[in-house]
Amino acid sequence: MNDDDIISKMIVLHSTFTLPSDLVIRIYESKADITVKETCFGLIIEGKRSVVDEVAREMRAIDPNRIFIKERGVPPGDPHRCRVGRGGGPKPGFHQHEIEFPFLPYITSALEEIERGEGKGTKMTRSLPIHIEKFKDIIEKEVAQFK
Amino acid sequence: MVKVFIYPSNSLILSDLIDRFGHEPLAVMREVGKKIRTAGLDSPPINITPEDPKIGLKYAAVEVPSGVRGRMALLGPLLEEAEAAVIVMEPDIGFGCMGCARTNELVNFLVRTKDIPILELDYPRTEENAKAFVHMIHDFLDGLGKGDE
Numbered sequence: 001m002n003d004d005d006i007i008s009k010m011i012v013l014h015s016t017f018t019l020p021s022d023l024v025i026r027i028y029e030s031k032a033d034i035t036v037k038e039t040c041f042g043l044i045i046e047g048k049r050s051v052v053d054e055v056a057r058e059m060r061a062i063d064p065n066r067i068f069i070k071e072r073g074v075p076p077g078d079p080h081r082c083r084v085g086r087g088g089g090p091k092p093g094f095h096q097h098e099i100e101f102p103f104l105p106y107i108t109s110a111l112e113e114i115e116r117g118e119g120k121g122t123k124m125t126r127s128l129p130i131h132i133e134k135f136k137d138i139i140e141k142e143v144a145q146f147k
Numbered sequence: 148m149v150k151v152f153i154y155p156s157n158s159l160i161l162s163d164l165i166d167r168f169g170h171e172p173l174a175v176m177r178e179v180g181k182k183i184r185t186a187g188l189d190s191p192p193i194n195i196t197p198e199d200p201k202i203g204l205k206y207a208a209v210e211v212p213s214g215v216r217g218r219m220a221l222l223g224p225l226l227e228e229a230e231a232a233v234i235v236m237e238p239d240i241g242f243g244c245m246g247c248a249r250t251n252e253l254v255n256f257l258v259r260t261k262d263i264p265i266l267e268l269d270y271p272r273t274e275e276n277a278k279a280f281v282h283m284i285h286d287f288l289d290g291l292g293k294g295d296e
Contacts, residue, residue, distance in 0.1 A: 007180055012159060060167070070162035070172075073179030080183075093157065099239050099270075100160050106277030107160060111167075113278065114285055122282040126269055 003050040008072040011059050012097070013042040014104035015066035023059055023067075030058065037076035041097070042067075044076040065111040068104060149291045152229035152258060155238045155245045156222065164281065165233065168288040173229055175245070178221040195220065207253060218250040231291055232258045232265045233284060239270060264291065 013020060020038045027036050027045070032055045034047030043059075045052055056069050072093075074081045081091050113119040149170045153161040156175035165172040185196075195217050203216030206223050234255065238245075245251065258265060266287040271277035 006184055007177075010159070068159055068163040069166065070159045071174060071176045071180065073176040074183050078183065096155065096157050096245075097159060100158065103160065103271060103277050106271070106274050107164075107281055109274075110278040110281035114282070119278065119282045120286065122279045124268060124271070124276050124279040124283060 003048065005049045006046065006075075007049050007052055008044055008046040008075050009052050009056050010041070010070055010072045011043040011045065011056065012068040012070075012101075012104075013063075013066065014068065014101070014108065015063050018063045018066065023062065026058065026062065027055060030055065035076060041101075044072060046075050065108045065115070066104075068107075148293065149288075150228050150230045151288070151291075152225055152232040154232070154234045154251075154254060154258070156225070157245055158235070158238075161233055161235070161284075164284050165288065168285060169293075170231075170288055170291065173225040175221055175225065178225065182221075206257065212249070214247055215250045215253065218247055219253065222250070222254055226254065226257050226261070229258070229261065229263060231263050231287075232261075233287070234258060234265060234267050235270055236267055237269070 011023060013023070020042050023043055024036055024038055027034070027043075032047070032051050034045050034051055034055060037044045045055055047055075060067050060069060079085050081093075083089065083091060110119065150173050151165045151170050152173045153165065155161070156173075158174075162172040162174050162176075199220035200213070200216055202220040202223055203218075206219040207215050264287070266283065268280055268283060269276075271280045
């Protein structure tokens, strides 16, 4: 990984009081040498890795628990992804976000818990598949009812 | 900073949490970005260079579908760099680079053959589980320390 590599990052907002335009203004103020595109979910920024990483850190600091950032493969407005040239339809990558987006408020409240030092050691409850013997018992009981 | 492989590799939540807690997420977007910005490819990342099948052949035999080998050319180098992994079991959806079930099985198998710490989780479906999801990732990454650096 080279600091001079050109990379893109997505800044996804899930906030009721920070808007993409607030972030854009902060980037313009910082005079960082990057390309910025305002989108419905937040921003896409592109530039040298070192600069983009620094800007992403600054952006996260504005609203740390409600701003989510990931690297993006394609640059903003890339013809392979842009819907103008593809005749509409969802962009590749949209479906993953569609699945993850509803969970972002919960992620925010978990991050707030971590900030407060709460919730350490919490485990997920995993629903394991039913054992075959137990399933056989259930079938036999149900079948016996109809005999 | 520990290099953490994530699966699904295009996940926003996993990529963000690992970066946020001070580690480096190994995500496929980085590899796709390299392809996109390589001059000479007509339709990146769908095109591959003559080097890619060679990289893919390291992980899958020649009779394995070319889609698997092509995807492994992207995911393989990430797996080799991985010092830890966060795996979400049976994710709801897989598109693009993550849209091949056989590649995903191979990736999961290869992660498990590596002697690295692995955290296995399910995608959360309730608020409680979503919170626990974050706490488990936080505790796991906390336990990794700061790596060799």
